[in-house]
Amino acid sequence: MISYTTLKQQFRRLLHLGDPPRRTAMAFAVGAFIAFTPTYGLHTLTAFFCAWAFRLNLVAILVGAFINNPWTILPIIGSSIWVGLLVAPVGQPPNIDWSDFTFRMLWDQLGPFVVPFVLGHTILGIIAAVISYVLAYQAILRFRAHQARTKHLATPPPSC
Numbered sequence: 001m002i003s004y005t006t007l008k009q010q011f012r013r014l015l016h017l018g019d020p021p022r023r024t025a026m027a028f029a030v031g032a033f034i035a036f037t038p039t040y041g042l043h044t045l046t047a048f049f050c051a052w053a054f055r056l057n058l059v060a061i062l063v064g065a066f067i068n069n070p071w072t073i074l075p076i077i078g079s080s081i082w083v084g085l086l087v088a089p090v091g092q093p094p095n096i097d098w099s100d101f102t103f104r105m106l107w108d109q110l111g112p113f114v115v116p117f118v119l120g121h122t123i124l125g126i127i128a129a130v131i132s133y134v135l136a137y138q139a140i141l142r143f144r145a146h147q148a149r150t151k152h153l154a155t156p157p158p159s160c
Contacts, residue, residue, distance in 0.1 A: 019057055021144065025137035027056035031064020032132035036076060036125030038118055043068060064132060076124070081113070084120025 019027075034046050047065040051058040068076055094109040 021137055021140040024057050024060050024140055025133050027051070027058075027060035028064040028136040029129040029133035030054070030056060031061040032067055033125040033129040034061070034065040035068035036080065036121050036128050038080070038121040040073075060136070064136075067128070067132075076121075080120035080124050081117055082120065083123050084116030084118070085113075087119055087123065088116045090116060 030050055031047055034043055034050065037043070037046065039046060043065045044062070047061045048058070050056060051061045090112045093113075096106070096109055
């Protein structure tokens with residue numbers, strides 16, 4: 001029979017809740033990078049895969065990956081395309097004839113923008129990962145220091 005304590009220890013080990021601050025911050029930074037990747041619809045699967053493959057804190061990766069959500073998706077896409085076009089300009093956007101819409105027509109018209117699109121997402125993803133690592137690391141250190149002070153200041157249990 002599995003005890004509650006053993007189950008709790010296994011759960012903590014699975015989620016890497018006792019990881020050092022640098023490792024947890026790294027997991028959050030990986031998640032932030034995933035949030036900026038242009039693989040829309042696959043962010044959660046990518047986060048699960050990275051947590052498993054690199055044995056990182058799943059919760060931290062998911063929190064980082066969900067930076068990209070319905071409220072932030074348009075600013076992320078817009079800024080990524082803008083950065084990509086600054087680095088690799090391809091000309092003016094095409095005028096799309098929506099009355100003759102086919103996927104081939106769409107690819108022909110938007111195909112030249114794939115490289116700037118991916119490049120912009122990658123550049124902003126790296127920047128987001130670096131900033132996220134620093135912020136998460138500092139936040140974790142402060143949180144753990146606060147927890148230590150709170151435990152230290154807590155009143156001892158009454159003696160019997």
